[in-house]
């Protein structure tokens with residue numbers, strides 16, 4: 001078993017050693033935080049601020065070594081922010097905390113054990129005294145023919161960077177072929193799901209692609225087709241109807257095609273078929289049709305609601321269906337049904353605005369419970385909603401009263417999220433990147449081959465005839481599999 005520099009984690013590798021370990025009382029309580037995202041990072045920092053290293057050990061578990069600030073993913077896809085700058089490295093941001101890079105694959109709260117599957121090596125277990133669950137959500141997909149093979153999600157920085165490289169690469173490919181069918185297919189970009197993530201991703205990417213084609217003599221504005229498929233009869237349910245309609249009209253003016261009250265029926269081999277009978281070929285399919293709670297929770301012995309979310313009290317303690325607190329278990333964020341005390345009977349929406357504040361309350365309460373102090377309830381009145389629709393374009397609604405459109409809304413969006421980005425280091429990098437862009441303009445370059453960096457070396461290692469064949473097969477494979485291939 002590979003060792004690392006962990007100071008507070010004993011791993012229950014086999015029954016004998018774990019039994020021995022269990023019989024030893026721990027000197028200080030160990031708090032295990034599952035997920036190093038918004039909840040994980042902010043709550044671990046808060047707990048560490050309230051409890052010193054002599055009071056508690058904190059272990060954060062995440063398959064990625066960084067926290068991703070998802071509201072900036074559309075700007076990563078548009079190239080307005082470097083992908084590296086929307087992530088906060090956990091080891092740097094979480095001083096005095098152990099970070100385990102691995103996936104929690106089993107939660108046995110009865111035995112207070114977590115199974116962790118690392119990227120390499122065998123799964124192992126760790127034990128804990130207090131458990132914080134911030135496992136977030138996963139894309140909510142449907143059994144649509146072709147979806148798993150053709151589509152890409154838009155939930156993490158890897159996907160945002162891949163979408164950017166793919167879209168620019170499709171422009172390169174389309175500009176280098178005389179085949180009209182191939183060109184049409186390459187230049188048709190389809191998005192499914194007109195909520196926040198989908199509209200922002202579509203708005204930013206369309207804007208970036210329109211700016212990019214100025215450098216392609218053979219591609220005109222009319223050649224590109226951007227399509228949004230949305231099941232509801234409106235977009236952006238997070239905004240008031242008049243503001244959502246403003247966003248819809250603005251995007252339509254840019255030539256974006258909207259199919260509302262429409263579902264994706266099939267997308268086998270990139271042939272899109274909608275529930276209303278519309279059919280076309282599209283090389284790019286971005287799936288942003290909602291999220292669901294991380295399924296690891298549903299497979300555990302912790303209580304969940306019918307949507308698979310962890311049930312919690314306003315104190316963010318896990319609670320069962322009979323209203324009994326599950327001792328030593330806490331949860332918040334996208335994976336939990338957090339009661340919204342400002343809107344009785346409702347739950348807090350799954351967004352970063354709530355997640356950051358829930359994490360603060362959660363961290364305070366975990367520390368208070370260890371110190372024997374009373375717990376606080378999470379309560380937050382929605383500040384508002386801001387969405388970017390491309391460079392210098394946006395829509396924002398603050399405190400239910402102040403409404404901004406176009407450039408002022410875009411400034412509000414950048415200021416709000418720039419301020420909310422964790423760590424001063426990242427804030428500065430993002431603001432400096434925006435300044436660079438103001439002066440040096442957009443940089444529409446695709447580093448598509450980064451998704452298969454060994455390809456060229458692989459070809460060079462083959463005999464000359466085979467190398468030529470392999471290179472062209474790989475290039476064509478890249479075209480066919482779209483975003484998942486070496487574009």
Ligand SMILES: Cc1cc2nc3c(=O)[nH]c(=O)nc-3n(C[C@H](O)[C@H](O)[C@H](O)COP(=O)(O)OP(=O)(O)OC[C@H]3O[C@@H](n4cnc5c(N)ncnc54)[C@H](O)[C@@H]3O)c2cc1C
Nearest residue numbers: 035037038039070071103104136197333334350351352353
């Ligand atoms: C494209 C996009 C745009 C968005 N825009 C906005 C916006 O403009 N405004 C806004 O308020 N909100 C926005 N959100 C929503 C917001 O980002 C989330 O609500 C928020 O990040 C939820 O925090 P969380 O901690 O619950 O989940 P996350 O921040 O997603 O963290 C979950 C963590 O769990 C880790 N994890 C997953 N599985 C495991 C496992 N098995 N074991 C261990 N760790 C695991 C993940 O790697 C991740 O680090 C956006 C989201 C997306 C995807």
